[in-house]
Amino acid sequence: MTFVLRMVGRELRASWRRLAFFFVCVAVGVGAIVALRSVIQSVGVAMTSETRALTAADVMIESGQPWTEEALALIDAAVADEPDVARMASIETATMARPADPSKSVAKVVELRGVEAGFPYYGTFVLQDGVAYQHALLAGGGALVRPELLVQLDVQVGDDIIIGEGTFEIRGVILREPGGQLGAFSFGPRVLIDHADLLATGLLGFGTRAERQWLLRLPEERIDPLVEALQDPLRDEFVSIRSYQRTEDRIATNLKRAENYLSLIGFIVLILGGIGVWSVTRVFVQQRVRSVAILKCLGATGGQVLAIYVTQVAVLGVGGSLLGVALAGGVMAAIPESVATQAATAAGLADLTYGLTVSAVVQGLVVGIVVSLLFALGPLLDMRTIKPLALLRWGLIPAGSRDWTQIAVGVLLAVGLLAVASWQADSWAVGLWACGGFAVIAGTLHLVGQGLVRVIQPLGAGRGFAFRHAVLNLARPGNQTRVILLAVGLGSFFIIGIHAVQANLVTAFSLEIGDNPPDMFLIDIQRDQAEGVGALVADRTGRSPNLLPVLRARVTGVSGATTTLDTVGEIRRRGMGREYTVTYRDRLEENERVVDGVFWNDEPSDQPEVSVEESVVSRLGLELGDTVRFDVLGRELAATVSSVRTVDWDDTRSGGFMFLFRPGVLDEAPHSFIAFIQGPTGTDARATLQRDLVAGFPNVSVIDGLEVIATIRRILDGATLAISIVGGIALLSGVLILVGSVAMTKYQRLYETAIFRTLGATSRTVVVMLVVEYGTLGLVAGVVGSLGALGLTWALTRFLLEINWNPAPWINVVGLVATALVVGAVGVVSSLDVLRKKPLGTLRAE
């Protein structure tokens, strides 16, 4: 054992420079895992320690509809039994706000919340300039707003803004708010007003989307019994109830999922590092054949020799993993405090302390060491076949018969990686998919790379010395071509692919597709406002808007030939439990097509008939002639399915509806209208139209599609940046593997170059060889990555995102050229000292 350990020390001393790259490969992957996990865990700790503040109450009961008498009775009855309960009401709705100053022609969508005195039960407000929150700031027409609204409306504290029919004085600016909807999509900045004032704005007209809430505070031990008692009865009233612990659980689950997926990405980076480790070890073993033969000649057993090198790999694995942890620590320390504060504020947290977490560090270390050993073991096992006879007769390593140990190690590697991936993702299925997907991509890249190398082989018979040898170098024994192609190809594949997908998404969301697409959406137009809104829009845009009548409805049952669903619970289990916006008309829109049954004629009918979108048919197991029961504003409506439609959801001119009713039944029911219009061009004209619409019809919300597109683009940019960073780490791994491969084969290259130069090759010839060799390698890697990215974009757009595939050739070309340049430059620069060494010294050393 002492001998083994001493030899490990000596070997490390002699070859640490060559193996430094091994180190870095492991470190990058481990660093990625530790940093990603630590960040998410830190956020998780901060969030779950403040969940009460996130809901601002112990229990929140919420309804999208005005409270029904039944629901209120249920809540009242349950609360009446609780001795120490406090409750208050709150309402949230998206609406428009505009400055009271008529000279400012701007109106913006805001997230309005009305709260009662005593809000919040938990958590504290942080207002600008250290102002302390008190309900008096809201009472009597006061409003607290987010800072971004001040900029958007060009107003300041003290100014008045108009919301609905009410005028509110801005009395403070909210920096942090308890009870904000965590992570929910927001239509606009928060405006907080008094609950009673909100009721007086006239905004809660018919069909308005608003969340009515009851916030409850009660003793800890009473929370679960109350939630359990109310959950089922309220569900049938379409009312949700949840405790702060439920929120905590939900946040914890979501964070855990995010953490696991991000760690999986880190793991994939580590696998790339593993490929680097494998490549380094393979070359290292080739360079150690003579030393191993000498050791065996001097009496060392195969076990001792293997132990020396396995221990060496383990030491490097530990070292690399520790370096990875240090890297992660460095990255975390480098996150500017302002970013952390911003993130904390956005999440409604008091503060967010980033730092390495013990569990992330332990996981990173274990995964780093296991992956190092798994990838290095295969090449190291080759040492068993090195015979001392190699000292007398060079190169006599028999290919041998089938090596069961190597096969077993291969199986161990596959199972080990699957286990680690599953551990990281916390799911066998995800681990299997990740490993399988990675294997398929890597295998494809490998085969394509091999094919391309074969294609360029004939160039090796060319006349130019430098060119011929450069091409031959790509296929020489012990070459790193396939490893570099795999690693760099994967990196460029990720980056090019992700950018191409982003380009496709932006195109899909862009309103530039089609002729005259709508870019402004008007919602909550009341029946008596329809005419006025239509006239105003026609006046400003020159076109009368198509006002679509809409109602909110829920499916409550199905009586069909083959399917009978009696309860809301059964509908919910089929994924159809939410509230739908429905409409009625006597014709099909341009984006609709009947695929089954017959669409009604233009005669109204008092027999309810419904045309359903085709996906509904499979979900509810419907057939033509079946009866679907709806709850429309508390009234039950049983409609016969008379046709099935497809809807082109990309074409938004006429909207899209899952349920379309025949005119005659719903016409007289109370309903509101929505309109998709093409707004005027020019920022000022758009702002004026929005303002005038809101001024004339205060409850109407105007959503500017161009701003939504800009928001989506921002979100996509953020996501692309995040994915690009991951792709960048993958590419960095690829470049590291490239540098490592060059470094590892440099000794062989030094010798060859020394011989070439002794035989008369000039430095220029050697440089041309290097440029051609690495340029070709980079080009092939770029082609492989680019082709893979095309395939990835096609598959993702078609099957996952279900949008049109628009190849973005310039992204592929730029990616290809950039990959070729990076590989060429790195390869040549890392090999330059081949030129500096004097040939004689190199030849004597051999």
Place this chain on the structure above:
Amino acid sequence: MIELRNVSKTVVSGTEPLTIVQPLDLSVAAGEYLAVVGPSGSGKSTLLGLIAGLDLPTTGEILIDGEAITSLNEDALAQLRGRKIGFIFQFFHLVPSLTAFENVLVPLEIAGAANARDRVATLLRDVGLAGRAHHYPAQLSGGEQQRVASARALANDPPILLADEPTGNLDSANGQHIVALLRSVNATRRTTIVLVTHDAELAATADVMLRLRDGRAERVPLVSAEVAR
């Protein structure tokens, strides 16, 4: 005591079998100094490799001190070499990543010998390299490297020393130094030596000469050996 019974070695060269060593019986007594001579390709080095257990014979049996090494596995052979056989190569074969001192230390460490470092110091002093102990092979001349290799071969005081063209890459002075070392070891420690060489002068320093030609062996007693002593 080294004993070869009907030992032959045939390899496949291209598609044709090529017999390098014809069936051979050979016995080398303990303390004997045998020189194996013959032209290039006559099978000298192969024979030495077979005796060291570095290769397996195609036929026959090889016994070292009565133990049939042909039936031993790789690890047992490695341990046998560690205990009983020292080997000097024409191309030195030092581990390039270890210093001269460490190269000599390795066999002692493998054998778990006590006072290994003192022994290494003595050995290096004996071969005149005390001052170069911490140099790497690349920093030593060919003669110095061969002296380190010789010290390493003698580290465990093996009863058998096999030398494959030990002076083949050395100048005359360094060659003389190695020859003197071999003679001294044979004389003082009664180490059995099998020396492969095509240098007639070097071969003449042995007790007995085995001449290989076309894979066949002919044992030639050397009278001059007595004279040389």
